[in-house]
Structures are given as C-alpha cells and as structure tokens.
Amino acid sequence: MKRGAVTYGSAWALVTGAGSGIGRCYALRLAALGYRLLIAGDRREPLEAVGREIEALGGAEVRICAIDLARTEAARELFDHVQTEGIAVDVLINNAGIFSFCDILATPPERIERIILLHDVTATQLSRLCAADMIRRGVRGHILNMASYSLWMPFPGLALYSASKAYLKSFSVAFAREVGERNIRVTAVCPAGVATDLYGLTPYWQRIGLRLGVLISADSCARRGLKALWRGRRCIVPDWWNRIWIPLCKALPMCVLRPLRRYTMKFQK
Template sequence: MEALDNRTALITGASSGIGRAFAEEYASEGVNLLIVARRNDPLQLLASQLRSKYGIDVQVWVGDLAIPETPQSLFDYLIEQNIQVDILVNNAGFGVPGNLCEVEWNRHRETIEVMGAAPVRLCYLIAPAMQEKRSGRIINVSSLAAFVPPHAGGTLYYPLKSYLAQFSIALRAEMKPSGVHVTAVCPGFTRTGFQAAAGGTVESVTIPKWMWSEPNDVAATAIRAVEKNQPICIPGFFNKAVALFFKIIPGSLGRKIVGE
C-alpha cells in the first residue's frame, strides 16, 4: 500500500463507531486528521489521544451535517486554514426507527441531508483539488443494506445507502482519469452502538455474535480497498455471501425473505 504519512484525512461522524475507527487506523499510518462531528467533547478527547499516541496533527471541527449549509461552512474552514484534504471519509449517518408517516418530517429531512446531500456536496467541493493534484482518496460509508431489499421501517435508510453506493461507482468512473480513488464501503452488522441508537432492529437481535464485525476491521479493510481503487468493499465473508445471495435470487423472493 502506498505510504500515507504526511497526508491529511477529513472524517465525518468521527466521534464514535466506524468514523472513530477510521481516525484510529489512519492515525496509525501517520496521517494527519480533521475530525468532524456534532459533539465537541468526544472529538477533543479522541484528538488528544491520537496526538499523544501517534504524534500527528489532529484538528477538530464541530458541525451538524443535517444543516444544509454545513458542508459549505466546513469547506470554507479548509480554505481559511489552508488545509489540503488528501483523503475524504464520508461516514456520518444514523437510522430512524418507525414507518415513514409515523415520524416527523424534520427527522426524515435530516436523514436525507446527512446521508444523501452532505456526502455528495463534500465530494463536489473537495474532489476538484484532488483532481488538480492528480491524487486523492474518497471513501463513502454505505451499508450492506444497499444490496438487501428494503422493508417496512427502512423506507429511507436502505434507499439512501443504495444511492450512496451507486453514486460512488459513478464518481469513481469520473475521477479515475485523474488518479483519484473512490470506494463505497458496505459493512454489515458492526459493533458500534448504531442499532441501539436507532431503536434496534429485528435483524440485530437475531444475528449471531460471530457474524458481527469490529469497527477497526471495517475501517482497515476499506482503507486497503480504496488504495486498490475498488468500487465496492464489503468487509467479511458472511456479508459478501449475503450481498451475492440477494443479487442472484429473484426480487420477489428477496422481498419475502425480509418480510415484505
């Protein structure tokens, strides 16, 4: 893998879970960081720990990507501070339990902003400098849900993750001539606390423990994948098997399996 030291990675949703794991994995490679999330205290604690352990530069930027203006504000900060982003990790995301019409619209709007609009906007703002430099890495954190038929209660989450995976494939094709790599990482069930925060799901209760992934394993696998410019990265044999299974069976059968 190409040496990563002296580069800078911007990671959204970095205060916990897979985002935090990306920060840890890149820090261990000597990559400087700009970590972004809504909560200042966890970011500051993580920044302090990574500076002390790896001797890298870690900057903190607090912002809510559910606010449409936030990606532009973040980009303006990069310009003001003369920060060149070599690696962009669009990780921020969350799930909303409940059926579409049972949840207030503003929560759905936030979901669309964080997992749909914000990643695309950040790519739009940051990728041109990577193209000009003819070097860069973009990782968009999608989900195994991108390959599984959506079910009741997953009205937005499943389609948005599928959208992000497809967007990444198209962006990769656009970026390839300039040497910029783009990968969508699609983890399955990962020990991040995400399911509990989202209200839990039937799947998270019934999936055996051995089928769950660790956040750092997901991040490390994605980093290797983007260095190889793989369009889609599905960490774990079980998750690969699930994606393949739903790809080859008839759609009607897949919908029955997930409880249409």
C-alpha cells in the same frame, strides 16, 4: 511503507463522524499511517477525546471541527473551514450517519430530511468540493463513502435508511468512473452489522454479536475499508459470507417479510 502510508505529517485526511465507532477507527488508522487529521462531527466532546487518544499514541496533528452536517449548507461550510485553516485534503472519509429503523409514515418529516441531507446531499457535495480541489492541486486523492449492506435489504422499517445508502453507493461507483482518469479513487464501503452504538445495541449484545460472527468490529470495518480504498476498489462488502446473502436479501417475498415486519414493529423507533 504500508499501503496508503505517507511521510509523517505530510498529508491531510478529513474524517466526518469521527467521534465514535467506525469514524474513530478510521481516524486512528489514518493517524498511524502518518496523516494529519481534521475530524468533524456534531459534538465537540467526543471529537476532543479522539484527538487526545491520537496524540497519546504519537499521531500527527489533529484539528477538530464541531458542525451539524445534516444541513443543506453543511458541506460548503466545512470545506470553507478547511480552506480557512490552510488544509489541503488528500483523503476524505464521509462516515457520518444516522440510523433509522421506522416505517416512513411513522417517521417525522424533519428526520427524513436530516437523514437524506446527511447521507446524500452533504456526502455528495463534500466529495465534489474535495475532488475538485485535489484535481486542481494535481495530487492523487482518495474518497471513501460509508454506504450500507442494507441497500440490498429494502425491508419494512428500513425504507429511508436503505434508500439513502443505496444512493450513496450508486453515486460513489459512478463518481469513481468520472474522476478515475483524474487520479482520484472513490470507494463505497457497504458493511453489514458492525459492533457500534449506531443501532442502539448495548455493549453486551455487541459482544454477543461479535462472538457469533453476526457483527464485525468497527476497527475491522475501518481496516477493510481503507484497504479497498488504497487498492482502488469502487465498492466493497466486508466479509465474504455477507456477499453470498445479497441475492437472497433482494429476493425475499412478502410472505416472509410480513411476519418479520410484525415481529420487528416493537423495535421500530
């Protein structure tokens, strides 16, 4: 069997933000490994499309939960839904995210709140609820949290996004140490540019980014993320060349960032 594979239909995986991009690829790959799936997101139509795609490929059972995860009570509501459906989650993928490229003073307060709720509060609470249930059942559990390379890039326009992802990475590494002895593995995945619609790039520019090596595909990110999870890695940056730039990103002086900020102001939204 492949690493991470299970007897067909014998285990459940929960993937948030599974309607497109990296979340969709996580769902497809977990289905190929034999998992039954509960896929969650804020829009039912994309989730149903992914469900049909998995069924067409001969995947195991897929259930859908349309839910707004950027709310204080979202994690508890989703976990209650899991329990009501009789699902025992063995793999949790906290993938749902909102990208923000805008100065804090120009960001509406409600958007600040929603991003922090989604990236940090919901992911933390859902990790806690699922880990406690895994421990109670005595199974080997796996939790993957999607952080971001931008946590090493506290640049103008990324203050909110990079800070929320920095929390998620720090939480994941510390939580992994807390529950490691209880047979739970936790991994934070910190990709740089990924060819998805998250950043607002058109398909043309996504293809250009892939050809230049500036972006990686969503499926490549999901494959490397799951590989790190099965191996018990606490934190991973897909693609080695991105890792070598981390010290430079953290050390860029304002004399470099100031003209960069003036140029990027027109892209902020």
